[in-house]
Amino acid sequence: MDKRFENQVVLITGAGSGLGEATALQIAKEGAKLSLVDLNEEGLEKTKIKVLEVAPETDILLVKANVAHEEEVKNYVDQTVDKFGRIDGFFNNAGIEGKQNLTEDFGSKEFEKVIGINLNGVFYGMQYVLKVMREQGSGSIVNAASVGGIRGVGNQSGYSASKHGVIGLTRNSAIEYGEYGININAIAPGAIMTAMVEGSLRQMDGDNWEEVGKEFVKPNPMKRFGRPEEVGHLVAFLLSNEATFINAAVITIDGGQSYKY
Numbered sequence: 001m002d003k004r005f006e007n008q009v010v011l012i013t014g015a016g017s018g019l020g021e022a023t024a025l026q027i028a029k030e031g032a033k034l035s036l037v038d039l040n041e042e043g044l045e046k047t048k049i050k051v052l053e054v055a056p057e058t059d060i061l062l063v064k065a066n067v068a069h070e071e072e073v074k075n076y077v078d079q080t081v082d083k084f085g086r087i088d089g090f091f092n093n094a095g096i097e098g099k100q101n102l103t104e105d106f107g108s109k110e111f112e113k114v115i116g117i118n119l120n121g122v123f124y125g126m127q128y129v130l131k132v133m134r135e136q137g138s139g140s141i142v143n144a145a146s147v148g149g150i151r152g153v154g155n156q157s158g159y160s161a162s163k164h165g166v167i168g169l170t171r172n173s174a175i176e177y178g179e180y181g182i183n184i185n186a187i188a189p190g191a192i193m194t195a196m197v198e199g200s201l202r203q204m205d206g207d208n209w210e211e212v213g214k215e216f217v218k219p220n221p222m223k224r225f226g227r228p229e230e231v232g233h234l235v236a237f238l239l240s241n242e243a244t245f246i247n248a249a250v251i252t253i254d255g256g257q258s259y260k261y
């Protein structure tokens with residue numbers, strides 16, 4: 001396969017686990033320099049080890065940051081530019097599910113927390129990265145939305161509101177920045193087996209979560225969870241120079257489930 005990311009700098013938030021880690025591995029194999037951001041330093045170190053196993057030459061910057069805090073977002077962008085001088089791709093991905101609860105019991109503190117990470121964090125990231133990309137006259141952003149940002153899921157007020165918001169931010173900024181050679185898209189994954197989905201199944205039925213998972217995927221046309229690397233391949237394509245005319249798109253990756261009902 002051609003190395004689509006040779007001499008390119010790709011910034012990934014939430015890189016210490018799941019979809020962020022899978023994307024880092026895919027993109028490193030294709031030659032990228034990586035700036036990896038997460039709140040969880042241990043997760044970042046583990047991702048770095050895995051990346052160096054598959055792509056030993058990779059130049060990697062690790063930055064600990066809470067994406068809900070604007071000054072920490074500014075810092076991870078500044079550190080990336082200080083080290084690498086540019087940002088070609090940005091996977092704006094860090095997020096949490098939050099507690100599952102009926103709207104009346106959801107709680108304003110929990111709502112603020114989920115919105116702070118999933119929506120404010122994505123906005124802060126775009127704000128600082130787009131400034132860099134506009135000066136370069138090129139760049140590509142993929143925001144992590146969800147099928148929960150397209151339709152109702154239930155028991156997820158904060159998550160659903162934040163992911164609908166991510167799709168709104170994506171479409172708005174995509175229209176503003178297309179003329180500068182920058183494309184901005186969102187992915188809308190269904191259930192992909194990561195730590196987040198395991199946590200979600202545990203919220204439904206604690207120790208019995210694997211059985212719950214088997215029931216959970218029965219309505220899926222493909223009868224299974226998605227795999228993180230399947231999302232990594234999609235994000236890599238969207239960030240690559242093969243996808244430069246795809247802009248303002250929201251791409252579902254859910255085995256077809258969201259078109260079923």
Ligand SMILES: NC(=O)c1ccc[n+]([C@@H]2O[C@H](COP(=O)([O-])OP(=O)(O)OC[C@H]3O[C@@H](n4cnc5c(N)ncnc54)[C@H](O)[C@@H]3O)[C@@H](O)[C@H]2O)c1
Pocket residue numbers: 013014015016017018019020037038039040043065066067068093094095096097117144145146147188189190191192193194195196197
């Ligand atoms: N896995 C799925 O089925 C699924 C489906 C739809 C959307 N998504 C979205 O994809 C993204 C990644 O999810 P995942 O499944 O890989 O989850 P994950 O829990 O495996 O990984 C998320 C990573 O984000 C980090 N993180 C959490 N809060 C943070 C913060 N405030 N600042 C910095 N980093 C923070 C975590 O430490 C973790 O390493 C999320 O935005 C999620 O909502 C996932």
